[in-house]
Amino acid sequence: MALFEDTRITYADKSNKDLIRAYFLFRIISNPIVAKILTSLLKLANNLYLPIKGIVKATIYKQFCGGTSIEKSQTTIDKLWNSQIGTILNFSAESKATEADFRHTEAEIIATIKKASNSKKIPFAVFKPTAITSFSLLEKISKKQTLSKIEQEENDKFDQRINKICKTAFELKVPIFIDAEESWIQNAIDEKVTEMMKKFNKEKAWVYNTIQLYRNDRLAYIKQLLNEAKRNNYFIGLKLVRGAYHEQEIARAERFNYPCPVHRKKEDTDKDFDLAQSFCVENIDYISFCSATHNEKSATYLTDLIQENNLDKKDKRIIFSQLLGMSDNISYHLAKQGFYIAKYVPYGPVKDVIPYLIRRAAENTSIAGQMNRELSNIIKERKRRKKA
Numbered sequence: 001m002a003l004f005e006d007t008r009i010t011y012a013d014k015s016n017k018d019l020i021r022a023y024f025l026f027r028i029i030s031n032p033i034v035a036k037i038l039t040s041l042l043k044l045a046n047n048l049y050l051p052i053k054g055i056v057k058a059t060i061y062k063q064f065c066g067g068t069s070i071e072k073s074q075t076t077i078d079k080l081w082n083s084q085i086g087t088i089l090n091f092s093a094e095s096k097a098t099e100a101d102f103r104h105t106e107a108e109i110i111a112t113i114k115k116a117s118n119s120k121k122i123p124f125a126v127f128k129p130t131a132i133t134s135f136s137l138l139e140k141i142s143k144k145q146t147l148s149k150i151e152q153e154e155n156d157k158f159d160q161r162i163n164k165i166c167k168t169a170f171e172l173k174v175p176i177f178i179d180a181e182e183s184w185i186q187n188a189i190d191e192k193v194t195e196m197m198k199k200f201n202k203e204k205a206w207v208y209n210t211i212q213l214y215r216n217d218r219l220a221y222i223k224q225l226l227n228e229a230k231r232n233n234y235f236i237g238l239k240l241v242r243g244a245y246h247e248q249e250i251a252r253a254e255r256f257n258y259p260c261p262v263h264r265k266k267e268d269t270d271k272d273f274d275l276a277q278s279f280c281v282e283n284i285d286y287i288s289f290c291s292a293t294h295n296e297k298s299a300t301y302l303t304d305l306i307q308e309n310n311l312d313k314k315d316k317r318i319i320f321s322q323l324l325g326m327s328d329n330i331s332y333h334l335a336k337q338g339f340y341i342a343k344y345v346p347y348g349p350v351k352d353v354i355p356y357l358i359r360r361a362a363e364n365t366s367i368a369g370q371m372n373r374e375l376s377n378i379i380k381e382r383k384r385r386k387k388a
């Protein structure tokens, strides 16, 4: 695809050492057997508290993470900004489940909002609902089951937390994404986030829900959201993604014998993703959105829609986003052409971010086409540099 092909642009700020590291990482990740063995070893070493921090930090962490703290991510933030790419700081300490963990994560999210409010290089904040409350609570609310007294208290705390985070974002004028998770906890998330949109999106979209287009009910859901927003006079914020839990969704639906909530064919997900993008552009006066994808066709499709509809490339209502360390060909080319774009930049202590990195490796292994693209782009650039 001509739009993203020039590797000089893709790797403008990468040294030869960066390219060699990325090459070996993507080689490993793209081989399912090697990736499985290495991620199992990584999990084991992490659980046994073996001294692997140094090697992880110099390799996979360096590729996919910004730094161990907000301050330590500044070099990454500045480097991206030199190429006109914003940063979305994503505190990625996963598998946290105690009240103290949730409190700590809440404080960290608030700190990212404050940081964003003082820097034009950080256009959005983000958080994942299960980082501030328990999975089991969200599951129970989603099933509309009666909560015990303790669960009710937990739910009240979750309400307070999500309110405080969204209110801070609103007051400091930092739009905020709320990530989407498994379908069996998503109803609870959708309800709370819609409540937050109603409350804080009266003048423009500050709170954004995430829509997973691998789900077969999401186009209808967006249409219903729009009707509701028009009736109640608020704006909608959406982050469009394909969805990260495809295999788990199918496995669970089969195990418990209920209708599968996700598409079974990749082309159906692709079609819905692009239909959602055009629906959002058609309704841009009500919907602000983020196209969060590594798919070149979908990114190109949106650039065409923006231009056909005579929208400004830097219109703040439409932002593109990719993950740090991935699909730089899309990010750097779109930025060079003047589109509004930011990378998700995960950060956090090395040990805490390891589960995120393992997930990244597992997810990438299943996207063989994308891994081949990363590898062939790096090889092309290495050859070009050797000749130059």
Ligand SMILES: Cc1cc2nc3c(=O)[nH]c(=O)nc-3n(C[C@H](O)[C@H](O)[C@H](O)COP(=O)(O)OP(=O)(O)OC[C@H]3O[C@@H](n4cnc5c(N)ncnc54)[C@H](O)[C@@H]3O)c2cc1C
Residues within 6 Å of the ligand: 178, 179, 180, 181, 210, 212, 214, 241, 242, 243, 244, 245, 246, 262, 263, 264, 265, 266, 267, 268, 269, 292, 293, 294, 295, 321, 322, 323, 344, 367, 370
């Ligand atoms: C900035 C950013 C934020 C994100 N936030 C979230 C989030 O909040 N929640 C979340 O769930 N994910 C999130 N993701 C991950 C996202 O959902 C995708 O898993 C990932 O981006 C890969 O999809 P893609 O659009 O890049 O492109 P592609 O590589 O073209 O698509 C791969 C995706 O297609 C779908 N798919 C694969 N096989 C099939 C099949 N047989 N039938 C139907 N569909 C299939 C799956 O969703 C798979 O992930 C985010 C991604 C980015 C870049």
